[in-house]
Amino acid sequence: MPHADIAGVEATPRTRPRWWTELPLLLLVYACYSAGRLLARGDVSTAVDHGVAILDIEKALFLNAEHPLNRLFTREPWIGVPADFWYASLHYLVTPVILVWLFRSRAVHYRAARTWLMTSTFIGLIGFTLLPTCPPRLLAEGHGFVDTMAQYSSYGWWGGEASAPRGMGGMTNQYAAMPSLHVGWSLWCGVMLWRHGGTRLAKTAAVAYPLITTIVVMGTANHYFLDAVAGAAVMGVGLLLTPYVLRTAERVRSRYATRRAVTSAASATAVTGDAPVPVVSAGCQTSAGERIPRQRESRFGSGAEPSAAPQDAGDGAPAPAR
Numbered sequence: 001m002p003h004a005d006i007a008g009v010e011a012t013p014r015t016r017p018r019w020w021t022e023l024p025l026l027l028l029v030y031a032c033y034s035a036g037r038l039l040a041r042g043d044v045s046t047a048v049d050h051g052v053a054i055l056d057i058e059k060a061l062f063l064n065a066e067h068p069l070n071r072l073f074t075r076e077p078w079i080g081v082p083a084d085f086w087y088a089s090l091h092y093l094v095t096p097v098i099l100v101w102l103f104r105s106r107a108v109h110y111r112a113a114r115t116w117l118m119t120s121t122f123i124g125l126i127g128f129t130l131l132p133t134c135p136p137r138l139l140a141e142g143h144g145f146v147d148t149m150a151q152y153s154s155y156g157w158w159g160g161e162a163s164a165p166r167g168m169g170g171m172t173n174q175y176a177a178m179p180s181l182h183v184g185w186s187l188w189c190g191v192m193l194w195r196h197g198g199t200r201l202a203k204t205a206a207v208a209y210p211l212i213t214t215i216v217v218m219g220t221a222n223h224y225f226l227d228a229v230a231g232a233a234v235m236g237v238g239l240l241l242t243p244y245v246l247r248t249a250e251r252v253r254s255r256y257a258t259r260r261a262v263t264s265a266a267s268a269t270a271v272t273g274d275a276p277v278p279v280v281s282a283g284c285q286t287s288a289g290e291r292i293p294r295q296r297e298s299r300f301g302s303g304a305e306p307s308a309a310p311q312d313a314g315d316g317a318p319a320p321a322r
Contacts, residue, residue, distance in 0.1 A: 043132070047175040051134035054178070054224045055143065063226070066136055067144055069219035074146040081155045083216045084148055088158045091182050094209065098189045106196045112242060117188050119245050120238025124181045127234065133178040137221035145221040179230030180223040186213035187235050 058064045073080035095117075102110045137147035149158055186209050193206035217223040 044134075044175070047132040047134040048139065050131055050178070051136070051139055051224070052143075054133065054226050055136070055139075058225055065225055066218045066221065069215060070136070070145055070148070070221045073148050073219040074151065077152065080148045080219075081152050083220055084152050084156055084158070086212070086216045087182065087220050087222060088149070088156060090209075090213070091185060094189055095185045098192050102192060102196065109196060112246060113188075113192055115245050115249075116235075116238050116242045117185070119241050120184055120188070120235045121181065123234050123238055123241075124179055124184060124231070127179050127230065128173070128176040131178045132173075132175040133224075133227070134175055135177040135222050136224060138174060148220045149222070177223055178227050179234045180217055180227040181231055181234075182217050182223070183210065183214050183228040183231035184235045186210040187232055 055064070055066075058066075073083055099110075099114060099117075102113050136143070136145040137149065139145055190206040190210040193202045193209070197203060197206060214228045217228060218225060
């Protein structure tokens with residue numbers, strides 16, 4: 001089982017992760033995530049077609065929960081405004097906080113957890129690229145959705161065209177809706193809190209955070225219900241792939257360490273001019289009184305030298321001792 005594989009990696013960590021290696025790695029992944037969203041803009045008409053198709057599938061399956069939620073968020077500002085803050089902020093705050101908490105307090109679980117998050121994020125980028133999707137809020141008015149981010153933009157720091165800060169809406173891909181990594185990342189946070197929190201409050205937050213996030217992304221008309229399902233599925237696939245990613249990374253790290261050790265030894269030999277001395281015994285030692293096979297035993301004891309070798313009397317018998 002993948003879970004067992006991850007547990008095995010967690011139980012015997014190679015070394016404690018170092019922040020000066022982890023931070024650049026996480027920043028690189030987030031940069032790839034942001035760049036991937038920008039590069040995968042796709043054709044607008046294609047994205048709209050995908051959005052309408054998802055909505056039609058949901059209506060056929062009686063899964064259309066977006067409309068009643070969106071009407072509620074639009075009609076009740078005391079629900080809609082906090083929901084917009086939730087959508088625009090917590091995605092970028094809670095996930096890093098959970099990562100730092102794992103790094104500092106649950107280091108034995110950190111490497112597998114961060115690998116799961118990173119792997120799932122890259123899978124999500126593939127989804128953005130292959131299936132650009134127009135969110136409900138950007139569909140034509142005839143589909144019955146209201147963009148609550150635009151409606152309540154005067155209450156927050158985001159602009160009317162996106163959840164990005166005002167004036168920076170053009171720097172984000174508004175058609176990266178399938179899958180919903182808002183839901184995916186919140187699910188990851190929930191699993192981490194449930195498994196490693198250890199308190200009733202942590203377990204309550206573990207259930208509430210992904211559940212409320214799923215409601216928020218639909219009520220604000222930023223995602224369809226199937227986007228949320230796809231976000232959870234992406235995290236599931238990422239979890240299955242995590243043990244293989246960890247083993248591959250460990251093999252690469254071991255090969256690099258071995259190659260570096262060989263290079264260092266060769267450099268030391270070139271500087272000193274001394275050839276490496278082979279170790280014959282390979283660290284094996286004999287205990288007191290133990291003889292190597294076919295070794296003659298001296299009656300003078302260990303470490304003593306005979307004064308003279310016994311002479312043969314000529315008849316094949318040894319000479320008498322003096």
